[in-house]
Amino acid sequence: MKKLAKILSVILALALVLGLAACGGKTENDAEGNTEAPAVEGVDYSKVKIGFIFLHDPNASTYDANFYQAAKAVVANLGLSEDQVIYKWNIPEEGSDCYDTAAEMIDEGCNIIFADSFGHESNMLLAAADYPEVQFCHATGTHAIVSDLANYHNAFASIYDGRFLAGVAAGMKLNQMIEEGKITADQAKIGYVGAWPYAEVISGYTSFYLGARYICESATMDVVYTNSWFDIALEREGALKLIDDGCVLISQHADSEGAPKACEERGVPNVAYNKDTSDLGPTTAIVSSKINWEPYFTLIINSVAKGEAIPDDYCGSLATGSVQLTAVNEKVAAPGTAEKIEEVKALLEKGELKVFDTATFTVKGEKLESYTADVQDMGDYQPETEVIKDGAFVESGVDFGFRSAPYFDVIIDGITLK
Amino acid sequence: MHEKTHEPLIHITKRAFLEPWKALIVRICAVLLALLTAGLFIVLLTGLNPLEVYAEMFKGSFSTNRKFWILLQKTAMLLCIALAVTPAFKMKFWNLGAEGQVLAGGLACTACMFYLKDSLPNWLLILIMIAASVLSGIIWAIIPAFFKANWNTNETLFTLMMNYAAIQLVSFCIAKWVPNGSGVLPILNSSTKAGWLPTLFEKQYFLNVLIVAVITVVMYVYLKYSKHGYELSVVGESQNTAKYIGINVKKIILRTVALSGAICGVSGFLLVSGTGHTISTGLAGGNGFTAILVSWLAKFNPFIMVLTSLLISFLQRGASQIASSYQMDDSISDIVTGIILFFIIGCEFFINYKINFRKKEDK
Numbered sequence: 001m002k003k004l005a006k007i008l009s010v011i012l013a014l015a016l017v018l019g020l021a022a023c024g025g026k027t028e029n030d031a032e033g034n035t036e037a038p039a040v041e042g043v044d045y046s047k048v049k050i051g052f053i054f055l056h057d058p059n060a061s062t063y064d065a066n067f068y069q070a071a072k073a074v075v076a077n078l079g080l081s082e083d084q085v086i087y088k089w090n091i092p093e094e095g096s097d098c099y100d101t102a103a104e105m106i107d108e109g110c111n112i113i114f115a116d117s118f119g120h121e122s123n124m125l126l127a128a129a130d131y132p133e134v135q136f137c138h139a140t141g142t143h144a145i146v147s148d149l150a151n152y153h154n155a156f157a158s159i160y161d162g163r164f165l166a167g168v169a170a171g172m173k174l175n176q177m178i179e180e181g182k183i184t185a186d187q188a189k190i191g192y193v194g195a196w197p198y199a200e201v202i203s204g205y206t207s208f209y210l211g212a213r214y215i216c217e218s219a220t221m222d223v224v225y226t227n228s229w230f231d232i233a234l235e236r237e238g239a240l241k242l243i244d245d246g247c248v249l250i251s252q253h254a255d256s257e258g259a260p261k262a263c264e265e266r267g268v269p270n271v272a273y274n275k276d277t278s279d280l281g282p283t284t285a286i287v288s289s290k291i292n293w294e295p296y297f298t299l300i301i302n303s304v305a306k307g308e309a310i311p312d313d314y315c316g317s318l319a320t321g322s323v324q325l326t327a328v329n330e331k332v333a334a335p336g337t338a339e340k341i342e343e344v345k346a347l348l349e350k351g352e353l354k355v356f357d358t359a360t361f362t363v364k365g366e367k368l369e370s371y372t373a374d375v376q377d378m379g380d381y382q383p384e385t386e387v388i389k390d391g392a393f394v395e396s397g398v399d400f401g402f403r404s405a406p407y408f409d410v411i412i413d414g415i416t417l418k
Numbered sequence: 419m420h421e422k423t424h425e426p427l428i429h430i431t432k433r434a435f436l437e438p439w440k441a442l443i444v445r446i447c448a449v450l451l452a453l454l455t456a457g458l459f460i461v462l463l464t465g466l467n468p469l470e471v472y473a474e475m476f477k478g479s480f481s482t483n484r485k486f487w488i489l490l491q492k493t494a495m496l497l498c499i500a501l502a503v504t505p506a507f508k509m510k511f512w513n514l515g516a517e518g519q520v521l522a523g524g525l526a527c528t529a530c531m532f533y534l535k536d537s538l539p540n541w542l543l544i545l546i547m548i549a550a551s552v553l554s555g556i557i558w559a560i561i562p563a564f565f566k567a568n569w570n571t572n573e574t575l576f577t578l579m580m581n582y583a584a585i586q587l588v589s590f591c592i593a594k595w596v597p598n599g600s601g602v603l604p605i606l607n608s609s610t611k612a613g614w615l616p617t618l619f620e621k622q623y624f625l626n627v628l629i630v631a632v633i634t635v636v637m638y639v640y641l642k643y644s645k646h647g648y649e650l651s652v653v654g655e656s657q658n659t660a661k662y663i664g665i666n667v668k669k670i671i672l673r674t675v676a677l678s679g680a681i682c683g684v685s686g687f688l689l690v691s692g693t694g695h696t697i698s699t700g701l702a703g704g705n706g707f708t709a710i711l712v713s714w715l716a717k718f719n720p721f722i723m724v725l726t727s728l729l730i731s732f733l734q735r736g737a738s739q740i741a742s743s744y745q746m747d748d749s750i751s752d753i754v755t756g757i758i759l760f761f762i763i764g765c766e767f768f769i770n771y772k773i774n775f776r777k778k779e780d781k
Binding site for chain 2 (some may be wrong): 057059060063086087088090092093094095096098103104107118119121123124125126196197198199200201202227374380381409
């Protein structure tokens with residue numbers, strides 16, 4: 001009898017403990033909200049901990065804000081708890097801060113490290129070599145396809161599609177201005193504030209320009225560089241200079257609010273990047289193209305949770321939802337812009353239209369029949385890969401074993417560097 | 419009402435001397451008051467528990483062995499530049515060009531790594547890098563000093579402008595070395611580790627910290643016990659006195675500023691060879707200016723500078739920890755750092771001056 005009572009009490013105690021544990025689990029889930037639906041059935045996220053390294057403060061930089069918002073959305077969607085994610089911002093590219101930050105995150109249990117800036121790559125590679133059990137994912141980097149490290153990955157997106165569509169919106173606006181008699185056809189000059197004379201920027205403004213010219217044939221474009229990814233004053237000055245030089249529409253590839261605000265001051269329409277800027281320019285912002293990082297973040301977290309390999313190099317697309325346009329600002333955009341964008345987007349998705357179709361542009365008066373680009377970044381800065389295939393420049397061609405980060409670095413006719 | 423008072427309600431007199439223990443109490447009070455005020459700000463602005471915020475701040479530097487080493491490294495890098503500007507400042511040569519002198523040193527060091535790669539034995543390469551860094555730091559500092567010594571030009575502006583020249587020079591070299599236009603020079607020699615300061619005791623920063631510690635002691639002795647140290651302080655107090663007692667003022671200015679530039683060069687070397695293994699225009703990261711604060715707060719005493727640079731590094735690391743933990747923008751931590759520094763600098767007033775209230779009997 002005594003024995004039975006003992007066994008019974010043990011069973012009861014166990015039941016109580018298990019019951020409590022179950023309760024605890026439940027309340028935790030409740031606290032995370034009801035956003036667990038997109039999480040893949042049966043995937044156990046408990047062993048995932050991800051650290052995000054941002055170059056600038058997302059409160060100030062549109063570039064970092066874009067990553068931060070995607071990260072927060074994915075963390076909420078997958079139901080990760082607060083202690084399964086670390087965010088660090090203002091981590092400079094210079095020195096060893098990025099390495100140290102990654103190592104600190106690993107000390108705190110992170111098994112995925114993500115860094116968002118091009119200049120973080122060297123430190124990320126060092127850390128990846130030192131911590132082979134941790135996955136390192138780096139946006140805009142160029143080394144994953146040439147590196148021996150299995151735990152080092154790059155990612156980018158075919159943002160040239162998005163830029164092209166944003167260019168379509170710009171072309172519509174230019175046509176509207178011509179029709180209304182505000183400018184003549186040859187005054188349809190776009191101004192572009194670029195960051196560095198680097199392929200990512202060149203690819204960006206070229207696809208934007210080709211999109212604009214797809215709609216407005218007489219469009220030309222002036223480009224200025226700030227030689228900085230983030231400099232409010234320089235970006236503002238750049239935009240003002242372009243406006244003074246007769247540019248009637250401005251776009252930019254630089255991370256601050258400098259250019260959109262300058263446009264709002266002067267009443268010049270602006271097409272932006274990374275972020276909906278209609279709050280900065282309510283009467284001038286037309287539309288923004290952006291990379292949506294949610295699909296990639298979901299992919300890497302799911303891969304680690306399931307113990308699967310993360311692709312060496314990932315290029316998001318219109319199809320994966322990685323390339324997006326923000327809502328068209330109807331107050332500024334030409335009538336029918338949203339419809340036109342949808343129409344062109346469908347053509348791009350079907351492959352009937354290619355952004356870098358060599359029939360649509362010339363370089364120094366000639367068609368680009370063949371071009372070798374520095375796709376494999378071996379540190380020698382020498383081009384080695386033929387990138388023209390089937391009459392189009394293959395940008396971010398991960399399907400061909402190329403890298404996802406852009407390598408289109410040709411200045412095409414119609415674009416003038418200032 | 420019509421009574422005339424000759425003595426104002428408050429008047430301030432300079433203290434002849436305050437016992438060190440009293441001065442210490444004033445300083446401790448200042449820190450406590452600063453924490454209290456900053457705590458008040460935190461509660462009013464964010465509604466967070468200030469004690470938790472302070473605990474988090476502390477965690478930023480001391481919760482792990484690694485964080486502690488990062489704190490030591492940050493402190494050492496700041497301290498090294500502070501030690502560099504100290505002899506010049508003590509001589510009342512306002513060297514605002516530390517930023518540029520560090521960059522010049524770092525650039526020379528990077529150039530050695532870039533061009534020599536692993537063609538030489540590592541110890542020889544590192545010696546060449548040190549020599550190149552020190553020499554560049556000296557050149558960058560001695561140009562304004564030469565003009566100051568010969569034509570009494572304004573060194574504040576001159577050294578400041580030399581910073582921009584250095585930044586442009588670094589941009590130019592990066593553009594030349596990196597033809598793809600990205601403006602980022604990747605970490606150099608990452609496979610061969612040529613020109614990398616070795617890692618001792620498995621601590622990447624051990625040598626950095628050790629070298630700066632040695633410089634600290636040497637600088638203390640130099641300033642306090644050497645003839646050079648005495649001469650530069652006389653020139654600082656009064657150039658006429660210096661001339662009168664037969665000191666060659668021109669020589670002292672050039673020698674002292676060269677020393678300042680040389681240590682900045684070492685700092686550039688440590689930042690490249692011992693830390694980042696590459697260069698960018700942000701190499702010194704504003705430390706060239708923060709170092710002046712470190713040096714002044716410590717009244718040019720190298721050992722006290724260890725404490726002041728530690729304090730500033732601690733505040734910066736803590737601020738970044740707060741920003742990350744509470745996902746706040748960095749402004750709140752800047753405010754906290756600002757308040758603390760304001761009180762610490764402000765308390766010097768109470769140490770140097772006495773506030774006298776009108777005595778009641780005057781009525």
